Amino acid sequence: KQEVTQIPAALSVPEGENLVLNCSFTDSAIYNLQWFRQDPGKGLTSLLLIQSSQREQTSGRLNASLDKSSGRSTLYIAASQPGDSATYLCAVRRYSGGGADGLTFGKGTHLIIQP
């Protein structure tokens, strides 16, 4: 059974710092890995999607990497801002006998950027 773990569970850093969020998964048979942001009481906003054949994706100050063989992904946030404060979720698109399945999520990293 696929399990996704995110470390750290919570992180508080001063504004302007570069930071790395970690995600690991137990089964490398995935279609893709997706990073989301969730603000309190809200739905999920997709940040980056990495296909299983890709190594990384970039969007603005965000860069996500994927090492499928070792079951790891990192989300790098450059020059953090208070507006980056949110919970960041990592999820892998599962493979089942009939093809693509739903997402398996980690429990998230709660990020606070101090002004």
Added chain:
Amino acid sequence: DVKVTQSSRYLVKRTGEKVFLECVQDMDHENMFWYRQDPGLGLRLIYFSYDVKMKEKGDIPEGYSVSREKKERFSLILESASTNQTSMYLCASSLVMTGGGGDPEQYFGPGTRLTVT
């Protein structure tokens, strides 16, 4: 922009009631999903659907059923609501995977916070 909408942001129901949660997407996506999110447990897949009238169980289908009569609409049904179904419910949609193109991302709605008393 893809838009996934859910019929209610907040819902309060009594134990034993039949509850319908509605989800609509406007991008002609084949795949639709229902998840629930609970503190300490994260998001878990309840049911998903590849096409009209098609459904597949996710990780926690017990106590739930679904209906997909039209491509754009996917309903989650709690046949007899119980207090342990108090949760945040999130709907998502995506295109179907096509050969060589990789697997499309999932887009999420704003969520429905359901309280069962």
